[in-house]
Amino acid sequence: MNARVPHLDTAQVLSEVSQKWDDDLVGQLSDYIEIPAKSPAFDPDWAQSGYLDTVLERAANWVREQKVSGLTLEIIRLPGRTPVMFFDVPATRPQEQGSQTVLMYGHLDKQPEFDGWRAGLGPWTPKYIDGKLYGRGSADDGYATYAAITAIQALKSQQVEHPRIVGLIETCEESGSPDLLPYVDALRTRMGDVGLVICMDSGAGNYDQLWLTTSLRGMASGTLKVEILTEGIHSGDASGLVPSSFRIVRHVLDRLEDSETGRLLPKSFHCEIPAERRQQAQATAAILGDEIYKRFPWAHHDCGGSSLIALPTTLDPVEALIRRTWTPTLSVTGAEGFPALKDAGNVLRPYTAFKLSLRLPPLIDAAQAVAELKTLLEDNAPYQAKVTFEGASASSGWNAPAITPWFEQALNQASQAHFGAPVGYIGQGGTIPLMNLLSEGFPTAQMMVCGVLGPKSNAHGPNEFLHVPYAKRLTAAVAQVIAHMP
Numbered sequence: 001m002n003a004r005v006p007h008l009d010t011a012q013v014l015s016e017v018s019q020k021w022d023d024d025l026v027g028q029l030s031d032y033i034e035i036p037a038k039s040p041a042f043d044p045d046w047a048q049s050g051y052l053d054t055v056l057e058r059a060a061n062w063v064r065e066q067k068v069s070g071l072t073l074e075i076i077r078l079p080g081r082t083p084v085m086f087f088d089v090p091a092t093r094p095q096e097q098g099s100q101t102v103l104m105y106g107h108l109d110k111q112p113e114f115d116g117w118r119a120g121l122g123p124w125t126p127k128y129i130d131g132k133l134y135g136r137g138s139a140d141d142g143y144a145t146y147a148a149i150t151a152i153q154a155l156k157s158q159q160v161e162h163p164r165i166v167g168l169i170e171t172c173e174e175s176g177s178p179d180l181l182p183y184v185d186a187l188r189t190r191m192g193d194v195g196l197v198i199c200m201d202s203g204a205g206n207y208d209q210l211w212l213t214t215s216l217r218g219m220a221s222g223t224l225k226v227e228i229l230t231e232g233i234h235s236g237d238a239s240g241l242v243p244s245s246f247r248i249v250r251h252v253l254d255r256l257e258d259s260e261t262g263r264l265l266p267k268s269f270h271c272e273i274p275a276e277r278r279q280q281a282q283a284t285a286a287i288l289g290d291e292i293y294k295r296f297p298w299a300h301h302d303c304g305g306s307s308l309i310a311l312p313t314t315l316d317p318v319e320a321l322i323r324r325t326w327t328p329t330l331s332v333t334g335a336e337g338f339p340a341l342k343d344a345g346n347v348l349r350p351y352t353a354f355k356l357s358l359r360l361p362p363l364i365d366a367a368q369a370v371a372e373l374k375t376l377l378e379d380n381a382p383y384q385a386k387v388t389f390e391g392a393s394a395s396s397g398w399n400a401p402a403i404t405p406w407f408e409q410a411l412n413q414a415s416q417a418h419f420g421a422p423v424g425y426i427g428q429g430g431t432i433p434l435m436n437l438l439s440e441g442f443p444t445a446q447m448m449v450c451g452v453l454g455p456k457s458n459a460h461g462p463n464e465f466l467h468v469p470y471a472k473r474l475t476a477a478v479a480q481v482i483a484h485m486p
Contacts, residue, residue, distance in 0.1 A: 030126035033135030039174035093161035100195030106144025107173035116462035140459035203453035210415035213449035218360035218397035285317035295455035325427030362397035410484035
């Protein structure tokens with residue numbers, strides 16, 4: 001089945017969308033940035049603080065003010081769960097020409113502050129500089145609700161026939177979407193026969209073309225804790241006899257990771273990479289080249305009169321893409337049991353605890369990985385130390401379904417119309433738990449997983465920004481793909 005060919009003035013779409021971004025959306029998102037609406041994993045008192053409710057209510061009020069023809073909206077609150085927004089825009093094309101639904105997804109919860117913001121910038125301080133809107137949540141992905149409605153309005157403006165469009169905006173994505181399944185189950189009948197899912201919570205290889213995400217890694221996280229003493233003691237009295245809890249942690253982690261190469265040792269954490277994904281990685285590497293790794297903020301230092309820059313694990317662009325999308329990787333994202341440097345004396349600490357984040361290939365079951373990880377780390381503890389691993393979250397990855405001819409055609413036409421370049425295909429190293437859920441619930445749906453998280457956008461770290469010129473073109477491209485849906 002080929003894409004529809006609607007009477008759509010693509011130049012007008014981009015012009016109207018761009019004007020809306022300049023006149024309204026940048027301001028709306030600036031207000032959104034100021035609200036510390038951290039995800040429940042980072043704000044256990046979210047219900048009392050009210051920030052998640054505030055950003056959701058503000059977004060809902062803005063949607064209502066747009067007066068999209070036929071749109072209905074409600075905020076749904078299941079007991080004990082974070083709230084969601086659900087909107088519904090009826091189809092304008094005749095029923096016999098296609099009755100499938102477009103589902104648009106986004107989230108409004110945010111990552112925590114993180115340190116290292118540049119002077120003049122901050123997580124809750126919006127700054128619009130050279131087309132980039134800085135602040136937490138701007139690109140990940142507070143813009144999605146506003147961009148979705150703006151795309152729909154662009155079609156309405158030209159009276160272009162479109163399928164039924166529903167939207168689901170959640171507020172716990174950054175916590176792994178633990179509340180989402182009950183809402184999807186509650187809304188499944190109302191969503192109808194979903195033929196296209198549009199998720200604008202992903203990334204872009206550059207800012208020069210439309211990018212489709214083809215895969216997402218899974219994630220398993222938890223806390224590894226090693227206890228050797230009940231209280232700290234003088235290191236001069238005990239070191240050499242009492243083993244360091246930090247050294248025991250190193251010993252235990254050596255079971256999981258080759259510290260020289262970073263390769264994870266258990267075979268069960270690896271999977272075979274589909275041939276199509278390798279071919280796409282080769283094509284994307286030809287487009288991006290060394291920008292795949294140069295885009296990161298590498299540390300640099302002087303050594304013997306020369307300036308040295310830290311290096312990635314590989315300089316091969318194809319291998320670089322594979323390693324950040326299909327290779328399991330361990331990161332330590334937090335630590336406990338350490339005093340601040342200024343307070344650290346000559347004391348042997350009683351315990352060391354690390355927050356572990358394990359990125360898993362798209363085809364590995366995350367829950368099973370957590371169970372294997374616990375056994376691997378806890379069994380046969382050195383020195384009979386107390387070693388525990390408490391899993392925090394587990395989300396399996398996702399591999400996109402085969403792309404249909406109409407969808408491929410629509411993506412390429414939209415990318416050419418609004419970027420002047422063909423669509424690019426790229427796997428992402430992040431995790432969006434919703435995608436597996438939707439693929440299982442709507443197995444025939446095409447998945448337009450895209451987003452604005454391009455080079456240096458730094459979603460979870462300091463200096464997060466939204467590349468507004470790219471967001472404008474992405475919004476226009478989304479509108480065009482919807483119009484082309486059969």
